[in-house]
Amino acid sequence: MTASPDLTSVFDHIERNRSAFLDRLIDYLRHPSISAQNIGITEVGQLLVGMLTGIGLETSLMPTKGHPMVVGRWQKAPGKPTVILYGHYDVQPPEPLDKWISPPFEPTIRDGRLYARGVGDNKGQHFAQILAIESHLKVHGTLPCNVILLLEGEEEIGSPHIADFVRANRDLLQADLSVTADGPRHASGAAALKFGSRGVVSFELRCRHASRDVHSGNFGGVVPNPIWTLVHLLGTMKNAAGEITIEGFHDGVEPPAPEELAAIERLPLDVEAVKVSLGLTRLDAPADRPFYDRLCFQPTLTINGFHGGYGGPGTKTVLPNEAFVKCDIRLVHDQDPADILRKVAAHVAQHAPEVEFVATKMGMQPSKTPIASPFTAPLVRAFVAAQGVEPLLVPAGFGSLPNYVFTKILGIPAFGTPYANPDEANHAPNENLVLDCFYSGIRTGAAVLHELGA
C-alpha cells in the first residue's frame, strides 16, 4: 500500500526535516518537568503554549487543582472526526543520578538512541504528535481532521485531577476518539495498536506491636512480631498458586471477548527470550494461564516493598516492633479502584485488625475499547502507510494510563499508538528513545490524522 499523494508530501517534509526535528526535541528535553518534585512544571507548560501557538493551534494553559493542562485545538474541518491526542509533559524523577551514563537533562546521542529523562515517557512521543500536526499544516495549510491536543502535567503522579478536569470541560472536549502515544511498542519490537490499559491502586500495610524492638531471646515466644503478622496476613491475600484470595476481588473481572482472545493468540511470544532477557528460570504462577491473558485480562497484587527489622550485615537477634508493606494492584475490566480499596481494607480488618491499611494512591480506573471499533481500520491503515506493517492488536496495555477519562467519562473509544522502543527504560536511569522510533512516530502521527480524515 502506498501513501496517497497528500500524505506523501507530508512524509517528504518529515524526511527533509529530520535533523531540525531532532534538534528541537533535544532542546525540549533540556527542560526538566518533574511533577513528583514540582520542578519546572510551569516553565514547560508555558514553553508548550508558545510552541503550539507557533504552529497554529488555538492554545491555552488550563488550570486544574494540581498542575495545569496544556490544550491546543484545531477544529476547522467540519464533518470530519475530532481526535483527542493525549500526552503528558511531566516526567519521572531522574534518581538514582549516579546510574545515568549521561546526565538526565543533557540529552545525548549514543548508538542511534537519544538518552534523556522523559525522551520516551512521554516528551519524545507527544512531540512527535506535535511535529505531525505541524508538518500537515506546513505542507497543506490545513489538517485532515479536527484535533484537540491534551497534554497533562501530572501523569507520573497518578493523574489525580484529570478526571475532574474532563468532567468540568466535557463540552470543550467533545470528540470521536482519543489516541495516546505513550509506552513501548510490543516487546518484539513490532508496532502495536492498544485498546485499553489496566488500572492501578496502591496501598500500604503497616504493623506495629511493641513500642520498641526487643531481644529475640528475652521475649521470643510472648511478644508478637509485626513481620510474622504481615506475612500471615499477606498469605490470606494471595495463595502460593498465585491466586488472589481477597473476598470479592474478582467482581467485575470478565473473561476476554473472543476477538480479544484471538488478538492475544496472534501476539508474538518467545517465553524463553523473555526469561533470558530478565535472567529468569521461571515465570510467575499460575503457570497454566497464557502469558498475554495474564498481562491483559488479569488483575495483579504486587508487593512493591517489604521492610521491617534488621537488614544490615551479619546477624542481629532482634524481635522487631514495626514493619510495613507497600503494594499495588493492577485492575482490569470493570474493577473499580475505590471498590477494590474498600475490599482490601475490609479483608485486612477481618484477618488482621491490628494492621493499619493506608490507601496511598487512590487509583486509576482500567479502560477498554472494543477491537471492533470503526476507528480500528483507519488506525491500522495509518500504521501500514507510515511503517509498512500492520500493527499488532493488543487488547490492553499492561501499564496504566488515564484512558478511562475518555472511555468512561467522555464515552469515546481510546487507542494507544506507542512509538517507543521496548527497552526505553522508562521510570529508570538511562531512559532512551531509538531515533528511528522518533521519526517513525512523526510519520505515524501524520498518517493517523490523514486516515481519520479520509
Next chain:
Amino acid sequence: MTASPDLTSVFDHIERNRSAFLDRLIDYLRHPSISAQNIGITEVGQLLVGMLTGIGLETSLMPTKGHPMVVGRWQKAPGKPTVILYGHYDVQPPEPLDKWISPPFEPTIRDGRLYARGVGDNKGQHFAQILAIESHLKVHGTLPCNVILLLEGEEEIGSPHIADFVRANRDLLQADLSVTADGPRHASGAAALKFGSRGVVSFELRCRHASRDVHSGNFGGVVPNPIWTLVHLLGTMKNAAGEITIEGFHDGVEPPAPEELAAIERLPLDVEAVKVSLGLTRLDAPADRPFYDRLCFQPTLTINGFHGGYGGPGTKTVLPNEAFVKCDIRLVHDQDPADILRKVAAHVAQHAPEVEFVATKMGMQPSKTPIASPFTAPLVRAFVAAQGVEPLLVPAGFGSLPNYVFTKILGIPAFGTPYANPDEANHAPNENLVLDCFYSGIRTGAAVLHELGA
C-alpha cells in the same frame, strides 16, 4: 541475715567507691567493641588485659580462630572451689543510630540510668564482677575461692569459637561451676538465679528472580516476585496460630521436670504490666500456653528482619527482583543446632527450592543445670547477703548464652546471676543500666565469691 564481717568490709569498700567505679565503667563503655563489624575488638581486649593485670589477676589474651579470649586467673585458695566467671566484651551493633537519644558510645546518665551500647549487655555486668574481685583483693589481699575470669569477644555473633577453645583448654579451665552475669533480672525487677539458657541458631533466606527490578504494570502477572515467594515459604514454616510447622522441629523438646514447673509457677507474672511496659495490646500466639512455659521450655522462630523492594516515601510501582529474610531460632532441651539447621534447610529445599538457605550463625546449644545442684544454696545465700532477698529460681534464661560449654563440655553446673534491669533495651537503641543495678551487681559478685569460699 547479715553479711559476715569480712564481706561487710568488702561491701563498705564498694559503697565508698561508687563514684570512682561509675567513672571507670563510663570510660570502659567509650570503647566500641562491635564483633559483627570487627570494630575495636583488639583494642578492648588489650585494655582488659591491662585492667585485670592491674588488679592482680594472672591475665592473658588467648587466641581463638576468631576474636581472642581474655582470661584472668586467681587460684591461690587450695581446697576452695574454682568458679569460672564468664562474660563477653563484645557488643551489638548500635544501629539504628537515629533512634538513640544520646550517642551509643558517649555514655550518658539520665534519671539514674547509664545509657550506652553494651552497658547492660555485657560490659556493665562483667565489669561489676571485675570490681567485685578487685574489692576483695583490695580489702583482704586475697579471694575467698579460686576464680577464672573468662571474657569472650564473640558472644554477640553467636560464640562460634568458644566450644573449640574450651575443648582445647580443658585443663586450664578445670573448675567446679560457672557463674555468668548477663541478661536481665526477672521482669518484675526481682533478683533471679538462672539454671540454663535457650540455644540459638540464625539463618537467612534469600530470593532473587529477575536480573533487575521491573515495572509492576508491564510485567505484573508474569514475572515472579521474590517477596511473595518468601511470604509463602515463611507461611509454611510457622502458622498463624504461632505453631512452628517445620518437619521434625520439635524432636528433642521434652516437657519440663516437676521442680522446673514448680519453679515457674512461683515466678511473679503480671501480664498486664508486661503489655503496658511494651505498649502491647496482646501477647503472641498461642495464647493458651503459660507465659513462662513459652519462655523457658518452648523453641521459637523469630523473623529478625525482612527487606526487599521499595521502602522510600510515597509509592513506586516496582516489581522487585530480590529480597531476603533474617531469622533466628531459640532452641530448648535437646534440640541440636546443626540438626535444626539441617531440618530448616530441608524444609526450604522442599517448599521453595529457588530460595537460598544460608546458615549465618552455626548456633549455640541450649543448656540446663539441675535446680537441685549443691551450689544452689550458697548462690541463694549470696543474693540474700548482697540484696536482702532470695532470688527467683528461673529454670532457663530466655536468651542464649554459651553455657553449654560448661555443662556439656566441662561437665560442670552453670548458673546465671543477671544484674541488669529488665528494661535494659539490650540489642536495641538506648540500651541502659540502672545505676543501682550496677552497684548491686558488684555487691552480689563479691557475695558470690564469699559464699562459694565459705
